[in-house]
Amino acid sequence: MKEIGVGLLGFGTVGAGVVEGLQRNGDLIADRCGVRIVLRKIADLDLERDRGVTVDRSILTTDASAVIADPSIDIIIELIGGVGIARDLVIEALKAGKPVVTANKKLLAEYGAELFALADENKVDLKFEASVAGGIPIILALRDGLVANHIPNVYGILNGTCNYILTRMEAEGLPFDEVLQEAQDAGYAEAEPSLDIDGHDAAHKACLLASLAYGFPVPLDAVYVEGIRDISGEDVDYAAGLGYRIKLLAIIKKRGTKVSVRVHPTLVPDGHMIASVNGVFNAVMVSGDIVDDTLYYGKGAGRLPTASAVISDVAAVAQQVSTESSVHLPAFIPEGGNHELQNIEDVECRYYLRFSLMDKPGVIGRVAQVLGDHGISIASLVQPSQQKDDYVPVIMTTHGAREASCNQALKSIEAMSDIVGAKTIRYRIEDFEDPS
Amino acid sequence: MKEIGVGLLGFGTVGAGVVEGLQRNGDLIADRCGVRIVLRKIADLDLERDRGVTVDRSILTTDASAVIADPSIDIIIELIGGVGIARDLVIEALKAGKPVVTANKKLLAEYGAELFALADENKVDLKFEASVAGGIPIILALRDGLVANHIPNVYGILNGTCNYILTRMEAEGLPFDEVLQEAQDAGYAEAEPSLDIDGHDAAHKACLLASLAYGFPVPLDAVYVEGIRDISGEDVDYAAGLGYRIKLLAIIKKRGTKVSVRVHPTLVPDGHMIASVNGVFNAVMVSGDIVDDTLYYGKGAGRLPTASAVISDVAAVAQQVSTESSVHLPAFIPEGGNHELQNIEDVECRYYLRFSLMDKPGVIGRVAQVLGDHGISIASLVQPSQQKDDYVPVIMTTHGAREASCNQALKSIEAMSDIVGAKTIRYRIEDFEDPS
Structure with a gap:
């Protein structure tokens, strides 16, 4: 059987997973692909650490460039991470005409336009299955x-750490800080968790999904991002009372020529498939104009799940390389027509609003008046309890309204200092309505 | 751009969907594939009926063989259905060296071994994305x-008609017959519904999924099948009380060399993703030893969803044909090692049992004794109400037991005519335990 040589750059958690996957199921993969994937070199700065897999020491090296230059190596796997040396090496490999498989969402979200153009120029693949949803x-x-x-809509639960935290908060009634600590202890969250909990990791992935769906590189700064750090158990409970669960959801939509990409805490209806995605699992719901709604679910991170995706890319490229297929399709194929990236201010959605209002007659009327003045109509209103405090929570859900109008209305309401006790809590609601 | 000629055999519902899909999104598909798919001929016996799409009359013909023989046609789409003429034409096309795309699950489940062997012999693809889960x-x-x-496990909700009926029974508390009638009126069920509701359609699909997962053609008669015709609202309610929903589930497992494939009504735990699949939607959960659990969800039938899958197969083959790629991988790639198809009698699972027992002391003890004698231990027992009738329902769930033992125990219990009022209702429970 023909052999295809692979060089691995970065022997960390996922790198070791790829080695384990190839060792465990190498024969099966070879049978299925009609070509054998042979790991010829692994480059890492640390050649001593135990990764829980056994490799021949002779294939280890600290010289990544030599791996790229090695004529017995047909495909480069980049699992270094980050945008420094990883970027340099991906560029080096593509320029050397070697296809690259990567799991590096940050690199592609920030430098994708440049890197995919370079891949197209050199007629080699830059594959990234592992970079979105593991x-x-x-x-x-x-x-x-x-x-x-x-593709009118893509919705994604793209960050397992956030989904784990929100699932636990809801199931156990625990506060955010406590669950974060627990997630860190369990290894589901990083010691420095902001990349996850502030939504940036999900934004990187949303950026790639949008680019793929619409065929042009969506710049990362066009993605509106809000994390889960400030979500309180109170809102989780009120949302549940209204028949919703709070998820960190990536929402990608195209209406006419307008594309919007955003990642924020979102109320999703209880019975919806997306609401059933618990713990560290990810899911992506893709609506197609022909196929209708589809959904894909699985582990979004972790050594072996990510390795499964890396190996699937390597297998696909290996088959191409082995047949000396000259086919190279660009990563992003424009849909035709113009695209316009929509600012969050212009997005329309429904809102969940928790006001803190003085508990006296006429107050709700004044708030409702301001909302009405901005064209926002109320869908439901609950005042859960009359409390001893001067201020009580009042929860409203609205019908569809423009973000800019909502911002203005909330600003006006907050200015009513005689009746408003605290900043209004605002989350967006997604009802997954049919775009047609 | 290079053109690839396609011939469509069968201009029915899905055929018209394929025509519509190609008409609506042909440019997009061409951009994405780097090759244009051109529908050159459509063969059908009825050239007059309005299918809701406009096609040039000159491409219509009643002569399917002429379509296959047409040198301007590179790919054949078979959407005739059934195992008569469809089988003959697929054989004719494969022998002519033309790749075939089909949605015909019955044909492949019954004649797959022969047809895939013929495809391999002629080094052409026989693709069937649309035949499983639309x-x-x-x-x-x-x-x-x-x-x-x-792949240790595959679980599937593979028949939208059954899932629609079960969802409605549960949500509305309606009896089976009434919901079936309603489904027929709404066009979700055939006038002759037995292919769907007796589980045969799901069995065809399970057969294909198992063949694909384990790399050998699983014979249809190795699939254990039980339909949903006898499910009563009572059991739907009792199951709900125990935290389960009843689904027609295909269960495919491999343990060691043993492969079991079965389709039957199954109690699935409420919070599980599979339990959230409602209405006409399908879902397939695939567990991999590297990737862990993954799930795929969408519409399992219908003109356009099925067309989406047909077109994806055509697009993949068109890209291969256009590059004159000589790669042909067999449809089923053996995993290595032996496989042994397991009889349902040897399958072990948990059971839901509803007994009809005389309402007097000592009766439950006698039943429990018989179960114990057959090695079946009780996990839970509920006697929902003491009724005026002589006989009352007693619901038990068991721990894992072999099917053969359960059959014997139920036979012995039914023989106790002094205390047993009716045949015991038995459903299997699937807890989706981790196989590792």
């Missing part, structure tokens, strides 16, 4: 499975 | 996305 074959589904479809 | 790209996920994985 083990879930979502890139494959979007590119190939749904090739016949325009 | 628009969901599950074949792609299994073959390519999870290429790195051994």
Whole structure:
């Protein structure tokens, strides 16, 4: 059987997972692909640490460039992470005409335009299944499975850490800080958790999904991001009372030429598949104009799930390389027509609002008046309890309204210092309405 | 741009969907694939009926063989259905060296071994994404996305008609017959519904999924099948009380060399993703030894969702044909090692049992004794109400037991005519335990 040489750059957690996957299931993969994937070199600065897998010491090296230059190596796997040396090496590999498989969402979200252009220029693949939703074959589904479809909506639970925290807060009634600490102790959250809990990691992935769905590199700064750090158990409970669960949701929509990409805490209806995604699991719901709603679910992170995705990319490229196929399709294929990235201010959605209002007659009327003045109509209103405090929580949900109008209304309401006790809590609601 | 000619055999519901999909999104598909798919001929016996799409009359013909023989046609789409003429034409096309795309699960479940062997012999593809779970790209996920994985489990809600009926029974508290009638009126069920409601359609699909997961053609008669015709609202309610929903579930497992494939009404735990699949939607959960649990969800039938899958297959083959790629991988790639198909009698699972027992002391003890004698231990027992009738329902769930033992125990219990009022209702429970 023909052999395809692979060089691995970065022997960390996922790198070791890839080695384990190839060792455990190498024969199966070879049978399925008609070509054997042979790991010829691994480059890492640390050649001593125990990764829980056994490799021949002779394939270890600290010289990543030598791995790229090695003529027995056909495919480069980049698992270094970050945007420094990883970027340099991906550029080096693409320029050397070697296809690259990466799990580096940050690199692609920030430098994708440049890197994919370089891949196209050199007619080699830059594959990234593992960079979005870990083990879930979502890139494959979007590119190939749904090739016949325009994609009006993509919704994603793309960060397992956040989903774990929100699931625990809801199930156990625990506060955010306590669950974060617990997630850190369990290894589900980093010691420095901001990349996850402030939504940036999910934003990187949303950026890639949007780019893929609409065929142009969506700049990262066009993605509106809000994290889960400030979500209180109170709001989790009130949302539940209204039949919703709070998820950190990536929402990607195209209406006409307008594309919006945002990541923020979102109330999703209880019975919806997306609401059933618990713990560290990820899910991506893709609506196609031909296929209707589809959803893909699995582990979004972790050594082996991520390795599964890396290996699937390597296998696909290996088959191409082995047949000396000259086909190279660009990563992002424009849909035709213009695209316009929509600012969050122009996005319309429903809102969950928790006001802190003086508990006396006429107050709710004044608030409702301001909302009405900004064209925002109330869908439901609950005042859960009359409390001893001067201020009581009043929870409203609204019908669809423009973000800019909502911002203005909330600003006006906050200025009514005689009746308003605290900043209004505002979350967006997604009802997954049919775009057609 | 290079053109690839396609011939469509069968201009029915899905055929018209394929025409509509290609008409609506042909440019997009061409951009994405780097090749234009051109529908050159449509063969059907009825050339007059209005299908809701406009096609040039000159491409319509009643002569399917001429379509296959047409040198301007590179790919054949078979959407005739059934195992008569469809089988003959697929054989004719494969022998002519033309790749075939089909949605015909019955044909492949019954004649797959022969047809896939013929495809391999002629080194052409026989693709069938649309034949399992409609628009969901599950074949792609299994073959390519999870290429790195051994597959211990596949679970599927594979028949939208059954899932619609069960969802309605549960949500509305309606009896089976009434919901079936309603489903027929709404067009979700056939006038002759037995293929769906007796589980055969799901069995065809389970057969294909198992063949794909384990790499050998699983014969249809190795699939244990039980339909939903006898499910009563009573059991739906009792199951709900125990925290379960009843679904028609395909369960495919491999343990060691043993492969079991079965389709039957199954109690699934409430909070599980599979339990959240409602209405006409399908879902397939695939566990991989590297990737862990993954799930794929979408519409399992219907004109356009099915067309989406057909077109994705055509697009993949068109790209191969256009590059004159000589790669042909067999449809089923053996995993290595032996496989042994397990009889339902040897399968072990948990059971839901509803007995009809005389309402007097000592009766439950006698039943429990018989279960114990057959090695079956009780996990829970509920006697919902003491009724005026002589006989009352007693609901038990068991721990894991072999099917053969359960059959014997139930036979012995039914023989106790002094205390047993009716045949015991028995459903299987699936807790989706981790196989590792």
